Amino acid sequence: MAFPVPDHLPKRAIPVDVSSKILHKVDATTKDTLSSSLAASWIAELDESIQATKQRVHDRIQTDFPTFHSQLEISKSVQSRLQSLTSRVNELDATISDPQTGLVPTLLSTLKKHSALLQEASDTTATYQGLAYLLRCRDSYTSLIALVQEGNLPDAVIAGRDVEELLEGMPQFLQQTNVALDLRNKFNSAKAWVQDQLSDAFSRSVIVSPTEIKIYHTVQVRQSQTMLQLPAILHSLSPASTSNHLSTLRRDILAHFVDHVLKQPYAVLIETSLIHDARLSLIPAPPNNEDLCSRLNNVSTVLGFLYSQLIPHLPSDDAAQLTRSLSKAITSSVLNNFLMPTLPSSFGLLPSYLTVLKRAVVFEEKDISRLLESDKNEGSIKAWSDGVSGHYERRRRIEILELARKEILEPETSNDIFEAFSEGGPETSLPSAVPVQMDNEDIQDDAWGFDEPATASTMNSSTDGLGLDEPVTSAARDDTADGWGFDDELEPESEQELAPEPEAKTPTDSVPADYIGQQADVEPDPADAWGWNEEDDLPAEDIPEASAWDDPWADPPESDTIPGSDFEPTLPSPPINFTSPRAATRLEKLASKHKKHVNGNSLSNSPAPSPLPPPLQPQVTFVPSSPDRPEHNPPPKSSRLNPGKRPAAVITTVAPKEIYRAPKRIKRIIKMVEIVIDESKLFFASNLFGSTSDEQAPAPGTILLQAAASILDLYQALYPIKFLEELKSPEKAMLFSNSCIYMSGAVQRIEDTIYGQPVLKEKLTECRHRLQVLGDSWFEDTVEDQCNVIDIILTDGAQGFTYTGDQDRYDECEMAVNEALKTIKRLAQRLKGVLTKTKYYTALGIVAEAALSRILRDILALPDIPEIESHRLSELCRILNSMEGLFSDNPNQPSFVVGYVPSWLKFSYLSELLEASLADITYLFEQGALVDFQVDEIVNLLRALFADTPLRTNTISNVLGQQSP
Incomplete structure (x- = not known):
């Protein structure tokens, strides 16, 4: 659709x-x-x-009919003319193209006959010319073959050049014919055979074996009676064959008659008895009492033999190339195989080596430059000899550092430990005699004490060569801080209330009598409010004697006379507690980082200071009399971290000598450093090399001096990496820390013996500082790692001590607290004896403080503590009371745990407060017994322990109302 x-x-x-x-x-x-x-x-x-x-x-x-009729007639006329033209074209085509009578076929036939005739004539001419040229080639080739068969190889080479020219100029139409190709192949075979015969003749003319060079000036061609001269052979060889033979000859000569002769002692024998023969032989010589110059003489003899027997017969270009390559290779061989390997590694062999070096310079000038006609501007041996002082020092430094590397990387054994004494010298940061100038100027020190002036020490060589066990007297330092202080920063008002403390917060067993008189009128210690000083009131006969129970730091008997002083102090029977300024360290801040303010004041202002640790070693404090100094006002504290004012007084303290352990390898490393410095001094004083024209060249011994500091740098770089897994163990890490501290002190002693070497002294000072920092850092990091372990145990196991009313939760918390206690006790066993007593208690106190601080924070942070949980939390706190025994040298004496664990009293009161009544807590607060707690902490604890009653509200209001502004 x-x-x-x-x-x-x-x-x-x-x-x-x-x-x-x-x-x-x-x-x-x-x-x-x-x-x-x-x-x-x-x-x-x-x-x-x-x-x-x-x-x-x-x-x-x-x-228009007439026009139409006219056009019609014209069309008919055209048609008739077309038919006539067509017939005539056909007739012409038959005349030209008829195969029998046509013009084109007849012409083509005639041209073909003519072309064939011309080609025949051309072929005949080319055949004639080709045959004539081939006849010439055959005649030349026949002459060549005749010479070859006669053994006349040099003439055969000349004839072969004519044949080669004929073959190269052969007409183009003959080049690809079978006859030409066959002739070329036969000629190449004949040419190769000639070169083979010439190569064989050269091989039989110049024979090089590992111990002999034979040169025959005439040689007979094989399978003929013809004798060839060596020059004719050398000039007849092809360039490629000549280059190969000379390369092989150069390689063999350098390997057997230059390198080997320079490495081993030989006697060179030349035989020229035969008219046309020459022979050079190497005869092994005994190495005993060998003169190293003889090796250069042997190489000189070999070169002279080659120059007289072989090089003159070579073509000029090949001779120049061979001598040039030999001169460079021989120069390099003399340096690499003779001068450098024989460079002595000890100072005593240098004079004889310098004689050899002078002979090497003469060898380069006479034998290489003149004999071999090499470039006289090279002078590689001369240039190397000018810097032989630096070469020797660099090689010696490499050997020293390699020995040090082997010593550092050698595995340690349990027997490779020695006991070092912290005599207050440069071995530790505790000065032996610390005169403290108390003035009114602010002293700004850096946190590590790097800016303190170096102390000049007087040392005597000990039996071990290191001077480690001799007494050292140190010059005055700028501040009173011993590196191990644990004091807090005091406010000015509280500083007027506390008595001076010793450097290590320890009572002393021996003080001067005049100082006892000065202390007679000191006001009562505020610590009596805590009841910790009750035993101080006992008579002297009631105080039990200190015993060395389980004490790895027990010291050998020593003289009571202070080293470097004529004063002999009187040793009273009862110990007297006194304090002195101490330095604040990063470890102290780590231990007391959880301290908080009470009633607006810091804990250091507390009216109840911690009990002091027992004496570690006899300690004497000298207080020169000053009429202007109040007897009862202690000097304000200052530390490197927090500098402050110093009173106008001088207190000279002899620090106690403590024992610690360190690997013996550090003694060997320090001995290496001392040997290097002594060797550099001897090297500089010898003046073996005279004055140098190069003003920029370092003085002799400078590079060796650098090796001394490089040994210490190598130890710091390699040891922590090589023994990384071992250093994860606390005791291994502390041993490494002790090693660095010991080496820092040893380097200080070395510095004190160096004069006139500011660069070396600066490098050693830098190394000493780095060692000190490295030792302190490893100590602090190890302690901090153990604190982290304790924190993880309590955090993961106790989970904030919440819901302890549930028996399962209580068991988990109890397990965590027990595990923390076991960890601390295991750490105490592992570190006891490794560290000095002061550092041991410091490390242990910091770890214990970490455990107590974590428990305090968790319990005080609880918003609600029911009665059953308060009892159970109190029981958990009492588990850690057993740590008090770790801070005691004598079971019959009270412990000094409070001196190293700042939160101990606070933690002890917490366990009591958890089960106390509101009246008890109010009474304790009003009496100032809870100064370690902040007001907010007391308020939070009251709210968590007691129900919301008017009595609790009144109590909290009273606590808040008594808070100081």
Whole structure:
């Protein structure tokens, strides 16, 4: 069905011609309107249109009939002329292309015959010329073969060049012929055979074996009677063959008669008895009492033999190339195989070596430069000899550092330990005699004490060569801080209330009598409020004597006389407690980082100071009389971290001698450093090398001096990396810390013996500081790691001590506290004897403080503590009371745990407060017994322990009301 055209579209225009009109009508007709009459009308219209068209044509012709008739006649004339032209073209084609008589076939046949004749003539000419050229080639080749068969190889080489020229100039049409190819192959074979014979003749003329060089000036060609001269052979060899032979000859000569002769002692024998022969032989010589100059003489003899017997016979270009390559290789061999390996590693062998070095310079000038005609401006041996001082020092430094490396990396054994004494010398940070000038100036020191002036020490050599066990007298330092102080910063008002403390917070067993008189009128110690000084009131006879029970730091008997002083102190029976300023260290801050303020004042201002640790060693404090100094006012404290004012007084303290352990390897390393410095001094004083023209060259011994500091740097760089796994153990880490501290002191002693070497002294000072920092850092990091272990145990196991009313939770908390206690006790067993007594208690105190601080924070943070939980928390706190025994040297004496564990009293009161009543807590607070607690902590504890009653509210109000502004 046709698609209906929309009405809005424009209609197609009505066609003009008849056919289009009829087709339009057909198109518009439907099946309903189509009929025979309609179709007949369409046919009639077409017929009428045809008749009309014919009539119009006829009318058109008739309108201009003469013209039409003329055009008709012309068309007929053209048709007749076309037929005539066609017949004549056919006749011409037959004349030209007829196979028998046609012009083109006849011409082509004639040209073919002529071309064949010309090709025949050309082939004949080419054949003649080719045969003539091949005849010349055959004659030349025949002459070549004849010379080859006679063995006249040099003439055969010349004849071969003519044959080669003929073959290269052969015409193009002959080059690919079988005859030419066969001739070329035969010529190449003959040429190769000639070169093989010449190579064989050269090989039999110049024979090089590991111990002998034979040169035959005439040699017979194989399978002939012809004798060839060596020059003729050398000039007849091809360039490639000559280069290969000379390369092999150069390699063999350098390997067997230069390198080997420079490494081993030989006797050189030259035989020239035969007219045409020459022979050089190497005879092994005994190495005993060998003169090293003889090796250079042997190489000189070998070069002279080659120059007289071989080099003159070579072509000029090859001779120049061989001598140039030999000169460079021999110079390098003399340096690498003779001068450098024989460079002595000890100072005593240098004079004889310098004689050899002078002979090497003469060898370079006479034998290499002049004999081999090499470049005289090179002078490699001369340039190396000018710097032999530096070469010796660098090689010696490499050997020293290699020995040090082996010593450092050698595995340690349990027997490789010695006991060192912290005599207050440069071995430790504790001075033996510490005169402290108390003035009114602010002293600004850095946290590590690096800016302190170096002390000049007087040393005597000990039996072990290191001077480690001799007394050392140290000069005055700028501050009174001993490196191990644990004092807190004091406010000015509290400093007027506390008595002076000793350097290590220890009572002394021996003090001067005049100082006892000065202490007679000192006001009562505020610590009596705690009840810790009750035993101090006992008579002297009631105080039990100190015993060395389980004491790894027990000291050998020693004289009561202070080293470097004529004063002999009187030793009273009862010990007297006194204090003195001490330095604050990073470890002290780590131990007391959880201290908080009470009633607006710091803990250091507390009216109840901690009990003091027992005496470690006899300690004497000298207090010069001063009329202006009040007897009862202690000097204000100052530390390296927090400098302050110093009173106008001088207190000289002899620090106690303590024992600690360190590996013996550090003694050997320090001995290496001392030996290197002594060797450098001897090297500089010897003046073996004279003055040098190079102003920029370092003075003799300078490089060796650098090796001294390099040994220490090598130890610091290699040891912690090599023994990283071992250093994860606390005792190993502390041994490494002790090693660094010991070496720091030993380096200080070495510095005191050095004069006139500011660079070395500066380097040693830098090494000493780094060793001190490294030792302190390892000590502090090890302690901090153990604190982290304790913190993890309590954090993961106790989980904040919450819900201890549940039996399972209580068991978990009890297990965590017991595990922390066991860990601390195991650490105490591992570190006891490794560290000095002061550092031992310091480390143990910090770890114990970490445990107590974690428990205090967790319990005080609890928002609600029911009665059953308060009892159980109190029981958990009492578990750690057994740590008090770790801070005691004598079971019959009270412990000094409070001196090293700042939170001990606070923790002890916490266990009591958990089970105390409101009245008890109020009474303790009013009496000042809870000074270690902040007011907020007391208030939070009251709210957690007691129900919300008016009594609790009044108590909290009283506590808050008594808080100082």
